[in-house]
Amino acid sequence: EKFDNSNCSLFNDFTVKKVLREDPRSKTISLYGSLTKGEHKSADAVVLLERKPFEVPTVEESLHKTRTSETLSNDIYSTHDGFSPGLSADLKVTVICPCTEKHISKYSEHEPFLVRETPELYKTVTEPCMAQSKFSIQWVYNILEKKTESERIVEEDPDPDLGFVLLPDMKWDRKNVDQLYLVAIAHKHGLRSLRDLGSDHLPLLENIRTKALAAIKEKFGVASHQMRVYLHYQPSYYHLHVHFTNLRLDSPPGSDVLRAHLLDDVIDNIRSDPEFYQRTTISYALREGDELFKWYKKAGYF
Amino acid sequence: EKFDNSNCSLFNDFTVKKVLREDPRSKTISLYGSLTKGEHKSADAVVLLERKPFEVPTVEESLHKTRTSETLSNDIYSTHDGFSPGLSADLKVTVICPCTEKHISKYSEHEPFLVRETPELYKTVTEPCMAQSKFSIQWVYNILEKKTESERIVEEDPDPDLGFVLLPDMKWDRKNVDQLYLVAIAHKHGLRSLRDLGSDHLPLLENIRTKALAAIKEKFGVASHQMRVYLHYQPSYYHLHVHFTNLRLDSPPGSDVLRAHLLDDVIDNIRSDPEFYQRTTISYALREGDELFKWYKKAGYF
Missing domain, CATH: 3.30.200.40 (Scavenger mRNA decapping enzyme, N-terminal domain)
Known part of the structure; x- marks a missing residue:
């Protein structure tokens, strides 16, 4: 050396x-x-x-x-x-x-705080924060339109309503299948998070589950019962995407119960109540530096 | 040295x-x-x-x-x-x-497998396995009766129906509060897991939440909005207990969405449907060496 x-x-x-x-x-x-x-x-x-x-x-x-x-x-x-x-x-x-x-x-430690977001808090704090933050998701559209990263695409269903693009997450080295981590990004625009999902979106969610898992089985040899499939709430960007990680990854960051929602559970919950995600209360952690934390603090929540 | x-x-x-x-x-x-x-x-x-x-x-x-x-x-x-x-x-x-x-x-790697346990599978596979396994919980009774570990108890509510004992988890060094990890064990016998919980147990669950969080605030200075509070399914032993971990612990083992169920969500779910945990489907990971894995394999699930 x-x-x-x-x-x-x-x-x-x-x-x-x-x-x-x-x-x-x-x-x-x-x-x-x-x-x-x-x-x-x-x-x-x-x-x-x-x-x-x-x-x-x-x-x-x-x-x-x-x-x-x-x-x-x-x-x-x-x-x-x-x-x-x-x-x-x-x-x-x-x-x-x-x-x-x-x-x-x-790179500093920021104190985490637990929010228990009721539908009321979602409407009065979270949604206004999202509307004002103007956090650009142009980079997501660039992927969907093949302007960038098209060589990284593992699988695509081009249907504008039910389709998606499946690609490796940045955290995966794309070599060690035991640590497989892929993300499916929906072609459909305007679905910001779990809170926007209802019975209209069951075909989309089921299509992503079925086709992405089939592609993972075919291309990487990992069966569906060896995969952890979930959405984040809060997500890191407000465009519908689903995480696919190998179960062999032991508690990877982002699989925490305070952030991950199993796609199977999301589908079941919407089937039993089409307005489940508009009516339910959802817990998650915010950190001192987060924009949303500032809104909750201003609203007197902490 | x-x-x-x-x-x-x-x-x-x-x-x-x-x-x-x-x-x-x-x-x-x-x-x-x-x-x-x-x-x-x-x-x-x-x-x-x-x-x-x-x-x-x-x-x-x-x-x-x-x-x-x-x-x-x-x-x-x-x-x-x-x-x-x-x-x-x-x-x-x-x-x-x-x-x-x-x-x-x-100390070997055992392949993980995902089970999606419907109420039907619970009755035909999981419950019979639990009944036959005769996994002793005498050590839990010893703690509750102060025969062992009584010097480790942080807080106790002695009520036989609503009470509990709060003590440090083995994984915590009992020094670094940023890594605080405590477990509340219910005095009540016979509640094996989430699947046994219904509206009768709301007072017990609420009592554990309120009093354990108050004791943690008083003795360790960690506020309730800085704590992650959850049950495991499958639990590691079949007697009702609740995990309390500091939110600063980033995705600790056991906080994975495939194992942890937030106490707040459990209470909300039972409030909205008293038979929620008898009717719902629950996902979790089993490993090749687990007794329950063998039962699911024998039943033809894998």
Whole structure:
């Protein structure tokens, strides 16, 4: 490997000003600090660190050279602290330098707050916020019209009312089928979220379920009973789309009960009450930085 | 630190026979192999490896000595491979040696399968399996009767119909409030799962919600709008209990839409239809090793 800056580390003179976020489960940490980068002396930087997954081909050799120190021993069980021998890279490092306030905010922990959105709150807070936010979904139309990303399309049903485009989610590397993550985007415009769905849309929802699952089975060999299929509420953009993830992905981000709604349940709920999603109360988490959080705060909800 | 076996690693002569499970998100790997432990020469062992989270007090010093190698550079963004300097333990190692087939199975990947349990399937497959499994819940009764773990109780309402015991989940270290995880166990016997709940149990469910959230606010300073409160279906034991986790825990295991049912939604559903949980269809994932999986397979579901 060729190291940065000959013998010295990129982080030789790095000073931490603030820990922005820590996640012990994913073994990541986000730092704000200053470092020297090219002509920038002590420039502001956001540094993201993530420990790398273990690699099967090298794990045995690496273990041979791993020093251990016993922390507990009981019959057949023992636990140890281990010191990696540093034979291969064990960290993924991302540097944003020079950085701005916006980068710092993006990688900071924002306090989450639970909203229990009644139909009344939807009409008086959520819907007006959506109307004013003017969050552009031109990029979605560009995909549907094949202006961008057309080479990434896995499957398409071109019908304007029932059709959709199926493509890999950005979070999927498109190689490891165990981590398969695809998104089906409806061709139909104007369906902003679950709240807009009723019995008129059952044929669309059923068509997406059937045809996308058949395409996933055919192209990736993953059967429908090995897939988790859901919508988000709140969605990250206000145009109907459905998430398809491999069940082998254990609790992936976005499958949380506070965000994911199983497509099968959505179809059943609308079948038993065509106005289910106009009448029901839905819980979700907002974060301090979110526009919608500001509206709920202004409305006196928090 | 005092290292195991003077200069040599516990894993000096470790050979990998099989990779049992890998999880790139949590940076863990489970191995089956053989090693020398005390008088055991090449004994069968299960070895669990997990990379440790970053530690705030040492991360700056450690970064100063971290060698980096640039993998990508674009304007203000760059990514690098990093090599930890090995100053502190970066691995948590668990060894089970000698191990049996049961340990190997416990730490192996088992294929997940989706069940969509209709009321009919519940009656013909799930309920008979529960009846035959004779999975003991004596340990739950021991907690409720204060025979064990009484020093761990955070709050109790002793009422036999509406009461409960609130205590920390095993997964919580009881220190970091950001990761708070408590479980409320109902005093009432005989409520095996969601499927047994109806309008008679609304006072019990509401009492647990109100009093447990008040105790959490008082003892840990976490407000109700910062908590995720849910039941599991399938539960891990067939006695009514409710999970309370801090919203700051991002998609913790068990909060997946395929397992978690928000207590608020359960209460609303029973209010709108007292027999909701006897009439509804519920999706969940089973794994190849599960007893219930075998019953569904025998019934021809898979």
